[in-house]
Amino acid sequence: MSTQRELIRDLEQQEQQLREGGREAGVARQRKLGRLTARERIAELLDPGMPFRELGLWAAWGMYPEWGDVPAAGVVVGLGRIS
Secondary structure (H helix, E strand, O other), rough: OOOHHHHHHHHHHHOOOOOHHHOOOHHHHHHHHOOOHHHHHHHHHHHOOOOOEEEEEOOOOOOHHHHHHOOOOOEEEEEEEOO
């Protein structure tokens, strides 16, 4: 039986995987095209130092096994401040 600490650690690792937003090849492709990732673009858009409260990070978690290593829906939704 897993301890609570182990469960929390697993959850944090899965959350980190989701925040990374996909495979390294996809990020490398964006870089090659001179683009930022979705979360990087959001960070550029928000007021400096203001938090971004992401909603639905876990949406579609594990729903795409036929596509391989796709952790979730690939949609970033949240609240942030833009002056």
